[in-house]
Amino acid sequence: xxKLIYLLVSLMIISIIVINCMPSFALANAKDNLIVxxxxxxxxxxxCLENMNNVEKKLIKEDRKSLIKKITSDKNSIxxxxxxxxxxxxxxxxxxxxxxxxxxxxxxIWFSIxxxxxxxxxxxxxxxxxxxxxxxxxxxxxxxxxxxxxELEEKYGxxxxxxxxxxxxxxxxxxxxxxxxxxxxxxxxxxxxxLENEKYVSYISLPEKPDGTx
Amino acid sequence: MKKKYMSLILVATxxxxxxxxxxxxxRDTSGFPNWYTPYDGQVSIxxxxxxxRNLKWSQWRIDYYDSNDYWELEFRPRTGEPDxxxxxxxxxxxxxxxxxxxYDEDDVTVGTYSPxxxxxxxxYYGMVYMDWNSNSTDPFFIVESEKGLWLGVDGWPExxxxxxxxxxxxxxxxx
Numbered sequence: 001x002x003k004l005i006y007l008l009v010s011l012m013i014i015s016i017i018v019i020n021c022m023p024s025f026a027l028a029n030a031k032d033n034l035i036v037x038x039x040x041x042x043x044x045x046x047x048c049l050e051n052m053n054n055v056e057k058k059l060i061k062e063d064r065k066s067l068i069k070k071i072t073s074d075k076n077s078i079x080x081x082x083x084x085x086x087x088x089x090x091x092x093x094x095x096x097x098x099x100x101x102x103x104x105x106x107x108x109i110w111f112s113i114x115x116x117x118x119x120x121x122x123x124x125x126x127x128x129x130x131x132x133x134x135x136x137x138x139x140x141x142x143x144x145x146x147x148x149x150x151e152l153e154e155k156y157g158x159x160x161x162x163x164x165x166x167x168x169x170x171x172x173x174x175x176x177x178x179x180x181x182x183x184x185x186x187x188x189x190x191x192x193x194x195l196e197n198e199k200y201v202s203y204i205s206l207p208e209k210p211d212g213t214x
Numbered sequence: 215m216k217k218k219y220m221s222l223i224l225v226a227t228x229x230x231x232x233x234x235x236x237x238x239x240x241r242d243t244s245g246f247p248n249w250y251t252p253y254d255g256q257v258s259i260x261x262x263x264x265x266x267r268n269l270k271w272s273q274w275r276i277d278y279y280d281s282n283d284y285w286e287l288e289f290r291p292r293t294g295e296p297d298x299x300x301x302x303x304x305x306x307x308x309x310x311x312x313x314x315x316x317y318d319e320d321d322v323t324v325g326t327y328s329p330x331x332x333x334x335x336x337x338y339y340g341m342v343y344m345d346w347n348s349n350s351t352d353p354f355f356i357v358e359s360e361k362g363l364w365l366g367v368d369g370w371p372e373x374x375x376x377x378x379x380x381x382x383x384x385x386x387x388x389x
Binding site (some may be wrong): 032036037038040045048116118119144146202214 | 239260263281282284303304305306307308309310311312313314315316318319320326327328331339341343362363364371372
């Protein structure tokens, strides 16, 4: 009887340890998909949720949200990469961002043909999304005569945006329905490793697309 | 006792060798184009862009890739850095799955996060457009095809090979 009680207690302790450690393992596993060490640098893929299961995606989203909340309380403003849960257009995006317009700077936007691999990114000037997209096609047509560019122009949907804003805005943006994932260009654990190994960190934007294509 | 120490030394040596192998990048100097490189392609450098076009992988090449791999086309100035030539990235345009660009002190890169999702025979392209630099220099560039592996911060061997070692602005080469 005594042995059985010992066995049950041991099993309970092991279960508690496993249950408590699981999220940490899953989170660490998810982050493994985002970080690469090279000879002189660490690469970090910001906004990326590729190769993750739903649990890992949820954990990484929460982890990044809490980090953003933490660092925006210390800093005046940060750059955030926001991916959407659907393709959208400049008008809808403006209607969402207009209420924050005096307090945000839009750095760039990502767009693609829904249902197809590939993507385009364009730097945004003066917070004018539509003008920047128009400039992209004007400039790209000088060097590209292919049909895919024409198809992109006709069918594109915006799926992500990078902007600079303060803590107050990031908090509000997190509650917008259209937002899938919000990330920032700062991974403290990688920064620490880079410092210890005398390397630098290269942050690469790879926002998630809403249709599951690459 | 001696045996125990010997085993420990052997294990330690194995770990050290493995670690060194794991953090070393391997340049392939023969067999171009090796399996991770498109069998066909063209690379160009324009006044304000770098690009890869008509990049094609056959099925057996794609089959070697798995979901932990990435592939990059890197344009590295032989002297100086990209900031001597351009003034940062303006835009990216690519049909590669999980396409991304990287502009840092070493090179300008267009890559795919998911080379295992490439489709054989498809003509892929990746273009990175930069802002004009009025004090631009005109170095020669090394263009590399590189394959790497995500495995967290432990590092892993990368393989790369040169596509060309002397590509200048306004020129292109194909294979």
